[in-house]
Amino acid sequence: MSETVISVRGLTMGFGDHVVMKDLDFDIGKGEIFVILGGSGCGKSTLLKHMVGLYKPMSGTIAIAGMLMDPDDGETFRRILARIGVMYQGGALFSSMTLGENVALPITEYSGLRGRAVDDLVRLKLRQVGLEGFENHLPEELSGGMKKRAAIARALALNPEILFLDEPSAGLDPISSAELDALILRLNRTLGTTFVVVTHELSSIFTIAGRVVMLDKTTKSIIAEGDPHELRDRSTHPFVRRFFNRQPEMET
Amino acid sequence: MxxxxxxxxxxxxxxxxxxxxxxxxxxxxxxxxxxxxxxxxxxxxxxxxxxxxxxxxxxxxxxxxxxxxxxxxxxxxxxxxxxxxxxxxxxxxxLRLDTPPEPGIRRRPRPGFLTRFGEKTMHVVDQSASHVSFVGEATVTLASLLRHPGRLRLGDTVMYMQQVGVDALPIVGLISFLLGLIMAFMSAVQLQQFGANIYVASLVALSMVRELGPIMTAIIVAGRSGSAFAAEIGTMKVSEEVDALITMGFKPAMFLVAPKIIASALVVPLLAVFSNLFAIAGGLLIGVTTLDLTVNAYMTQTMNTLSIFDINWGIFKSVIFAVLISTVGCFKGYQVRGGAASVGQATTSAVVSSIFLVILTDSILAVILRYWRP
CATH class of the missing domain: 3.30.750.24 (STAS domain)
Structure with a gap:
C-alpha cells in the first residue's frame, strides 16, 4: 500500500456505556477509495464522525496524515480540518444561504481567492455536480438529490486531500448516482483525493471501491476487508455473502 | 508534491x-x-x-x-x-471550458422599491388569509372537543400544563414579588407626603390584580412558552413530522394545537393569581418595613380595595391572553418553511406578535370596561 493517510488503531467507540464497535484497526492509503459497509445501524456513520473528529473515541486513536485526531488540541485539529472535506447524510446545507453562498463560504474563508474568481470557482464546482445555474437558489427550493449534490460541491470547495462522504448516492436517481461515481473516480485519478465513503449501494461499491471494510453489529468488529469483487466471490462469511448478493437473512 | x-x-x-x-x-x-x-x-x-x-x-x-x-x-x-x-x-x-465562457453569475436582482412594497403587501394579505384559516381550524377543533372530549390528547395536555404553568412558577413569582416591592416603594415616596401610607396597599393590589398581574404573566408566558410552541412546531415542519402526522390521518390542529391552547388557558390564569399574591406580598414587605403599617392593616386595606369582580376580570383577561399566546405560537410555527433560519424567525415573530396582541387586547378590554362599569 502507498503512504498511509488515515490510521485507526484500537478504536473503541460508543455512547455512555453502550459500545458500538470495539478495537477497530485499519489503515487507509493515500489516493485510495475506501468504502465502509455494514448493515443499517451498525455504526458506519458513527465511525465516520469519529474519523472527522466530531465524536471522541472511548479508547484508541485516529491519525490523519500523521497527525493525531484530538478535537481538544485546537492547532492540530485545525490543520487536520484544512485537509479534509465532509459531506453529511442529509446534505447539511445552511438553509439561510443560497447554494452559491454555501459553496463560496469555505472558499472565501480559507483561500486567497476574491471577487469574481470566487464566483467562477463556485460555478465550476456546481458544474461538476450538475447544478450550474442554481447558484441563487436556497436549499429549500431543491429536491433531496440536488441538496446532496450541492453538499458534495461544498465538500469539494477546497479540493481537500481526503473527502468523507456519508451515503452520497442515497436518494439519487441512477443517472445522478452514476455521475457521482464518475466524479469520485475522476477526482481520485486527477487530484489523488482519498475517499472514505459510507454507502449501501452495491453498484456504486463495485464501481468505485478500491477496498472495503465491513462492520458487523453483533460482533462489534470488522468481519471482512478487501476488494469488493473478491469478497463477493470468495468470502466464506455468511453475512458478507448475503450483503453482496442481496439475500434476506431468512433465505438459506 | x-x-x-x-x-x-x-x-x-x-x-x-x-x-x-x-x-x-x-x-x-x-x-x-x-x-x-x-x-x-x-x-x-x-x-x-x-x-x-x-x-x-x-x-x-x-x-x-x-x-x-x-x-x-x-x-x-x-x-x-x-x-x-x-x-x-x-x-x-x-469543466466545459474548452467552449467559450458564459457570462458570470448573475446576482439575484434586487427588485425595485415599488415591487418590494407590492410583494410585502401581498404577503400581508396572504398571511392574514392563512391566519384566518388557522384560527378557523383551531376553533373548529376546539368546538369538536366539546362534543368529543375523549379526543383530546390528555397526556400531552398535562405535560404542557406543567411546562407552561408549574415550570414558570418560580420566575413569575420572583418577578411579581419584585414588581410589588418596587411599586410600593415608589408610590410610598409620593403618598407619604400626604400621610396616605395606607393607600399603598390599595395601589399595589388594584393595579396588580386588574392590570399588571395578567400582563406580566402573559409576557413571561409569551417569552417562555409561546416561543417554545413556535420552535417545536416549526422544527417539526422542517423535519416533515407535520407531514407525517397528516398522512397518518391525524389532524395537526388536534394533535399539536389543541393540547397547547387548552393547557395554556387552564394554567395561565392560575399563574396570574399566583403573580398577584406575590406582588401583594412584595408590597406588604415594604409596607411593614418602611411605612409603619401592620400586616393586619395592610391586608385589611387590600381586601377592602379589591372586589370579587376585579379578581374575576383579571382571571378572564388571563384566559384571553393565554389563548392568544398559544394560538400565535402555534400559528407562527406552522408558517415555517425551509430550515433553521426560518424557525428562528418564527420564534421571534411569535413572541413579538403575542406581546403586541396582549397589550392591544388589554387596551380594548380596558375601554370596554370603562363603558360597562363606569
Missing part, C-alpha cells in the same frame, strides 16, 4: 505571451490571478499562453484559463493555449 507555480509574462507589440509552469491549484492560483489583474491595459489582440510545463492543474487552476479568456473577450481578441498537456485538456473538457 511541490506546491509552486510560476508565471512568466512577456508583452510584445501584437501579442501577450504567458508561460505557466508548475502546479496550478488553490494555493498558487490567487497569486497568479492577482498578477494577471495587474497587466496594464489595453491588452494586445492576441494572448498566447504556454501550458506545456504545467505539471498539475485542478479546477482552481482552471480559473486562470477562465480569466485569460475573459481578458481576450474584453479586448475583442483571441486566446491561444499552446502546448496543452493531456491532463489539462482533459480537465478543461470536463
Amino acid at each position: 511541490t506546491n509552486t507555480a510560476t508565471l512568466h509574462i512577456s508583452t510584445g507589440p501584437d501579442a501577450l505571451a504567458l508561460t505557466l509552469r508548475g502546479v496550478l491549484n488553490l494555493a498558487t492560483t490567487p497569486d497568479i490571478l492577482a498578477r494577471l489583474a495587474r497587466i496594464p491595459c489595453p491588452l494586445p489582440k492576441l494572448i498566447r499562453a504556454d501550458l506545456s510545463d504545467v505539471t498539475r492543474m485542478d479546477d482552481c487552476g482552471a480559473l486562470i484559463v477562465m480569466e485569460l479568456s475573459r481578458m481576450t473577450g474584453t479586448a475583442g481578441g483571441r486566446l491561444d493555449l499552446e502546448g496543452v498537456p493531456d491532463h489539462v485538456r482533459d480537465l478543461l473538457a470536463f
Whole structure:
C-alpha cells in the first residue's frame, strides 16, 4: 500500500456505556477509495464522525496524515480540518444561504481567492455536480438529490486531500448516482483525493471501491476487508455473502 | 508534491505571451490571478499562453484559463493555449471550458422599491388569509372537543400544563414579588407626603390584580412558552413530522394545537393569581418595613380595595391572553418553511406578535370596561 493517510488503531467507540464497535484497526492509503459497509445501524456513520473528529473515541486513536485526531488540541485539529472535506447524510446545507453562498463560504474563508474568481470557482464546482445555474437558489427550493449534490460541491470547495462522504448516492436517481461515481473516480485519478465513503449501494461499491471494510453489529468488529469483487466471490462469511448478493437473512 | 507555480509574462507589440509552469491549484492560483489583474491595459489582440510545463492543474487552476479568456473577450481578441498537456485538456473538457465562457453569475436582482412594497403587501394579505384559516381550524377543533372530549390528547395536555404553568412558577413569582416591592416603594415616596401610607396597599393590589398581574404573566408566558410552541412546531415542519402526522390521518390542529391552547388557558390564569399574591406580598414587605403599617392593616386595606369582580376580570383577561399566546405560537410555527433560519424567525415573530396582541387586547378590554362599569 502507498503512504498511509488515515490510521485507526484500537478504536473503541460508543455512547455512555453502550459500545458500538470495539478495537477497530485499519489503515487507509493515500489516493485510495475506501468504502465502509455494514448493515443499517451498525455504526458506519458513527465511525465516520469519529474519523472527522466530531465524536471522541472511548479508547484508541485516529491519525490523519500523521497527525493525531484530538478535537481538544485546537492547532492540530485545525490543520487536520484544512485537509479534509465532509459531506453529511442529509446534505447539511445552511438553509439561510443560497447554494452559491454555501459553496463560496469555505472558499472565501480559507483561500486567497476574491471577487469574481470566487464566483467562477463556485460555478465550476456546481458544474461538476450538475447544478450550474442554481447558484441563487436556497436549499429549500431543491429536491433531496440536488441538496446532496450541492453538499458534495461544498465538500469539494477546497479540493481537500481526503473527502468523507456519508451515503452520497442515497436518494439519487441512477443517472445522478452514476455521475457521482464518475466524479469520485475522476477526482481520485486527477487530484489523488482519498475517499472514505459510507454507502449501501452495491453498484456504486463495485464501481468505485478500491477496498472495503465491513462492520458487523453483533460482533462489534470488522468481519471482512478487501476488494469488493473478491469478497463477493470468495468470502466464506455468511453475512458478507448475503450483503453482496442481496439475500434476506431468512433465505438459506 | 511541490506546491509552486510560476508565471512568466512577456508583452510584445501584437501579442501577450504567458508561460505557466508548475502546479496550478488553490494555493498558487490567487497569486497568479492577482498578477494577471495587474497587466496594464489595453491588452494586445492576441494572448498566447504556454501550458506545456504545467505539471498539475485542478479546477482552481482552471480559473486562470477562465480569466485569460475573459481578458481576450474584453479586448475583442483571441486566446491561444499552446502546448496543452493531456491532463489539462482533459480537465478543461470536463469543466466545459474548452467552449467559450458564459457570462458570470448573475446576482439575484434586487427588485425595485415599488415591487418590494407590492410583494410585502401581498404577503400581508396572504398571511392574514392563512391566519384566518388557522384560527378557523383551531376553533373548529376546539368546538369538536366539546362534543368529543375523549379526543383530546390528555397526556400531552398535562405535560404542557406543567411546562407552561408549574415550570414558570418560580420566575413569575420572583418577578411579581419584585414588581410589588418596587411599586410600593415608589408610590410610598409620593403618598407619604400626604400621610396616605395606607393607600399603598390599595395601589399595589388594584393595579396588580386588574392590570399588571395578567400582563406580566402573559409576557413571561409569551417569552417562555409561546416561543417554545413556535420552535417545536416549526422544527417539526422542517423535519416533515407535520407531514407525517397528516398522512397518518391525524389532524395537526388536534394533535399539536389543541393540547397547547387548552393547557395554556387552564394554567395561565392560575399563574396570574399566583403573580398577584406575590406582588401583594412584595408590597406588604415594604409596607411593614418602611411605612409603619401592620400586616393586619395592610391586608385589611387590600381586601377592602379589591372586589370579587376585579379578581374575576383579571382571571378572564388571563384566559384571553393565554389563548392568544398559544394560538400565535402555534400559528407562527406552522408558517415555517425551509430550515433553521426560518424557525428562528418564527420564534421571534411569535413572541413579538403575542406581546403586541396582549397589550392591544388589554387596551380594548380596558375601554370596554370603562363603558360597562363606569
